[in-house]
Amino acid sequence: xxxxxxxxxxxxxxxxxxxxxxxxxxxxxxxxxxxxxxxxxxxxxxxxxxxxxxxxxxxxxxxxxxxxxxxxxxxxxxxxxxxxxxxxxxxxxxxxxxxxxxxxxxxxxxxxxxxxxxxxxxxxxxxxxxxxxxxxxxxxxxxxxxxxxxxxxxxxxxxxxxxxxxxxxxxxxxxxxxxxxxxxxxxxxxxxxxxxxxxxxxxxxxxxxxxxxxxxxxxxxxxxxxxxxxxxxxxxxxxxxxxxxxxxxxxxxxxxxxxxxxxxxxxxxxxxxxxxxxxxxxxxxxxxxxxxxxxxxxxxxxxxxxxxxxxxxxxxxxxxxxxxxxxxxxxxxxxxxxxxxxxxxxxxxxxxxxxxxx
Amino acid sequence: xxxxxxxxxxxxxxxxxxxxxxxxxxxxxxxxxxxxxxxxxxxxxxxxxxxxxxxxxxxxxxxxxxxxxxxxxxxxxxxxxxxxxxxxxxxxxxxxxxxxxxxxxxxxxxxxxxxxxxxxxxxxxxxxxxxxxxxxxxxxxxxxxxxxxxxxxxxxxxxxxxxxxxxxxxxxxxxxxxxxxxxxxxxxxxxxxxxxxxxxxxxxxxxxxxxxxxxxxxxxxxxxxxxxxxxxxxxxxxxxxxxxxxxxxxxxxxxxxxxxxxxxxxxxxxxxxxxxxx
Numbered sequence: 022x023x024x025x026x027x028x029x030x031x032x033x034x035x036x037x038x039x040x041x042x043x044x045x046x047x048x049x050x051x052x053x054x055x056x057x058x059x060x061x062x063x064x065x066x067x068x069x070x071x072x073x074x075x076x077x078x079x080x081x082x083x084x085x086x087x088x089x090x091x092x093x094x095x096x097x098x099x100x101x102x103x104x105x106x107x108x109x110x111x112x113x114x115x116x117x118x119x120x121x122x123x124x125x126x127x128x129x130x131x132x133x134x135x136x137x138x139x140x141x142x143x144x145x146x147x148x149x150x151x152x153x154x155x156x157x158x159x160x161x162x163x164x165x166x167x168x169x170x171x172x173x174x175x176x177x178x179x180x181x182x183x184x185x186x187x188x189x190x191x192x193x194x195x196x197x198x199x200x201x202x203x204x205x206x207x208x209x210x211x212x213x214x215x216x217x218x219x220x221x222x223x224x225x226x227x228x229x230x231x232x233x234x235x236x237x238x239x240x241x242x243x244x245x246x247x248x249x250x251x252x253x254x255x256x257x258x259x260x261x262x263x264x265x266x267x268x269x270x271x272x273x274x275x276x277x278x279x280x281x282x283x284x285x286x287x288x289x290x291x292x293x294x295x296x297x298x299x300x301x302x303x304x305x306x307x308x309x310x311x312x313x314x315x316x317x318x319x320x321x322x323x324x325x326x327x328x329x330x331x332x333x334x335x336x337x338x339x340x341x342x343x344x345x346x347x348x349x350x351x352x353x354x355x356x357x358x359x360x361x362x363x364x365x366x367x368x369x370x371x372x373x374x375x376x377x378x379x
Numbered sequence: 380x381x382x383x384x385x386x387x388x389x390x391x392x393x394x395x396x397x398x399x400x401x402x403x404x405x406x407x408x409x410x411x412x413x414x415x416x417x418x419x420x421x422x423x424x425x426x427x428x429x430x431x432x433x434x435x436x437x438x439x440x441x442x443x444x445x446x447x448x449x450x451x452x453x454x455x456x457x458x459x460x461x462x463x464x465x466x467x468x469x470x471x472x473x474x475x476x477x478x479x480x481x482x483x484x485x486x487x488x489x490x491x492x493x494x495x496x497x498x499x500x501x502x503x504x505x506x507x508x509x510x511x512x513x514x515x516x517x518x519x520x521x522x523x524x525x526x527x528x529x530x531x532x533x534x535x536x537x538x539x540x541x542x543x544x545x546x547x548x549x550x551x552x553x554x555x556x557x558x559x560x561x562x563x564x565x566x567x568x569x570x571x572x573x574x575x576x577x578x579x580x581x582x583x584x585x586x587x588x589x590x591x592x593x594x595x596x597x598x599x600x601x602x603x604x605x606x607x608x609x610x611x612x613x614x615x616x617x618x619x620x621x622x623x624x625x626x627x628x629x630x631x632x633x634x635x636x637x638x639x640x641x642x643x644x645x646x647x648x649x650x651x652x653x654x655x656x657x
Contacts, residue, residue, distance in 0.1 A: 055569040061542050069538070083570065093580040094535055095559070096542075100570040 025231040027072075047077060049102040051084055059086045059098045069094075077102075110237040112221045117214035118185025119146060123178060125204035125211050131172045132198055139170075141241070142194040147187045150175055156191050158241075180210065188217045191241040200224045200236045207234075218242050393420050393456055393485040396448035400481040400496060402632040403441060404469040407462065409610050409630060409640045410437035412603030416462040417512045418492075420485070421455045428515055429462065435600040436516055437607070438641045445636050456485060458509035460492055468505040472498045485509070518643040524619040527554035527592055529561055530585035531576065533611040533628070539563050539574040540605045543598070547572075549647055550598045554618060555591035561616075565598070584613070594622040594646040604628075604642045611640070622646035 060066060069090040076085040083099040090096065131153055135142065141156040154171040176182040204211045207228055215222035219242030226234040397403060410416070410429045419426040424442035443449040472479050479498040485491075494505040543550065546567035553562040559575035561583075578586035604626055608614065611628035618624055626642040 052569070058544060058567075058569045058572075062538070065538050065542070092535060092582045093577050094582070095573075095575040095577075097573040097575070098570060099572070 047079065048105055048107050049077070049084070050105045051100055051102045055100050059088075059100070110221060112223055112237055114214045114223045114225060114235065117216055117223070118183075119188065119213075119215050120181060120183040121146075121151065121179050121213040122181035122210055124180075125201050125209070127174070127178055128197075128211065129201045129205065131174070132194065132201065134172055135170050135194060136168065139194050141191050142197065143189055143191040145189045146184050148176070148184050151179075156241075181212070186217060188215075190215055190218045190222055192222055192238045196236070196238050197224070203234070215240070390486070391484045392452045392487040393483070394448065394450045395425075395443075395446045395483045396481070397446045397483075398480050399478040399633055400469045401478070402445055402634060402636070403481070404466055405610065405632055406439045406441055406630060406638045406640065407466055407469075409607035409628065410439045410603070411462055411466060411606070412437070414461055414463045415459055415510070416465070417457065417459045417515055419455060419457050420451055422451055424449070427462075430516060431603070432600065433516060434597070434645050435603070436518065436643045437603065438643075440639045440641075442638070445632070445634075445638065453487070456487065457512045458485070458488070458492070459512045460507055460509050464507055465492075468494050468496070468503075468507065471496060471503050471505070472501070516643075518623055518625075518645070520617075520619055520623055520625050520643055524621075525617045525625075526590060526620050527588045527618045528585065528615065529554065529576075529578075529583060529587075530613060530615045531580075532582045532584070533608055533614050535576055535580075535582045536614050536616075537608045540608050542574075544569055544572050545598070547598055549595040550601055551593060551595045552616070552618065552624065553591070553593040554588050554616075556588050557591070560586060560588065585615075592618055592622065594618065594624065595649075596624055596644050597647050600644055601642075607640045607642065 066088070069092075070088045071091060072089045074085075074087040074089070076087070078085055081099075082101065084102045086098045086100065088096040088098075132142075135153075135155055139155050139157075141158070143154050143156040145152040145154065151174045152171055153174070155169050157169075201211070204226055207226060209226050209228055212225045212227075213222060214225065218240050220240065221237045222240050224236040224238070226236075228234075407416075407427060410427065413429045413431055415429075417428045419428070422443070424440060424445070427439045427441070428436060430436045469479075469481065475498070477499055479496050481497075482495040484493040484495075489509075491506040491508050494503075494507070496503045496505070543563075544565040544567035546569060547565035549566065551562075551564040551566070553564065554560065555562075558577060559573070560578040561576045563574040565572050576583060578588075607626070607628040607630070610630050612631055613629040615627040615629075616624070617627070623646065624642075624644045626644075628640045628642075630638050630640055632638060
């Protein structure tokens, strides 16, 4: 790797070959806002700065940036810093069973579809495709319950696509957006290394000439997913055929669900109906898709049981046979009248062993 | 409003006409940080003054040569006017490529300032109430007392002012015969920053400094001068023996004529210093 710095002097007495555990290496942290102040106006920096000297003055406790500009002008910034212990993320990037490499534009175009307030995103990978969907673990967050977004990507979109373990992995979308913004500036492809939920996901970027960047994000452990996603029921609109509005209502379709799913559903009902917005009032036989019996109605309720890794099999869509190439499926759900939730529901296909007696 | 005909004009105490009203509004932008301004009209032209907190004063000089016609009956006329309204009237036709011509008339104490603006055949009459002028601060800044002086191209000061650390309460200006010759320093939450301009820089046209002087000025008071820096082509920074700061900005208008804008600011006193009372 070529050196990024023209002069790099860490002072005598520090043996760089000892690695990160070397106590003698000074470690400090600087507020990002403070650092950004130095590089406030990028346009003027590109235009006028000739060299930048960075010095760590231990005695005065200042990190000094001296920018020498054209016309002999000098800008000096003495920034305060704090000493700290560095966090070491425990991860073995090279041992990750799942590796994806793509241009940053691909992921940037994908994340643009998700609402800006969304905190976390779930990535579901199988050898056939990669699906990114919005994630919400906050039952009280009505906005999150109202709209869920999903985007599917095919393996062709990636320059490297290696999936050793099918998995759902959930991590912070905001962090991902920041990483993608950096990749755009660096104009480099991005690599994702990950295993399963609970283990870190690493976004890495190598600029051959100057730097390597590893962004390690924590992910939500997969067993906690199941409790959160039970609560929502939703209906999907197939973007190609509006008449096939499928409503998967947990009560009425219970009988058609495979056993494992119905257990989860009952559990969710026992927990309370507060987050079961279900637009049952408008159901008629016409609207129910006659193809229902042919398909496994799996949940548009995104259950994350161990038996079901691929929650979104989309078997409810008649156009399943086509591979999903980067299709944006915006799943919209909104109760038309909230008050009616408490009214007696018309159950079209009651479960014979129904507990709630409706 | 009645359109005033040419023949009535000689009766006015002040009568000025300009082909491009932007030449006036452009200069006034550089001092527009308060809503009222005091206008002094003399035979040499107009001086528009804006003040704040009794600590900072900005003056814009629009010489009579900038106007196509300029006549004044009395020695000097003074009145106070709402600068927001004046600027709005001057740009009443919006920002277009064609020039708006303006006639400005004032008939002495108690009368309104009348503006007639014309662009492409459309004519607007504005009558703006004038007010009793408040006393203007006299900073007693004389050229004889100037200790340090530097004239430089506005670009370098523009960068410095625009990048300044806004969390700093003060701006310290240090001028010295030794390097760094001219230093702008801020002390903010982020740390200390210096912007140094040496006297031999090619941006500096004139540098005179006899003794090292370092003075602090409230950054929020100097903030309005950023407007002037952005419009100027050259800046002259002068500090007198009391530490009072004078910033003079040379601003070129669309016709290439030069107008000057001046800012005076008094230094920030350190409260922990013992003060001598007489």
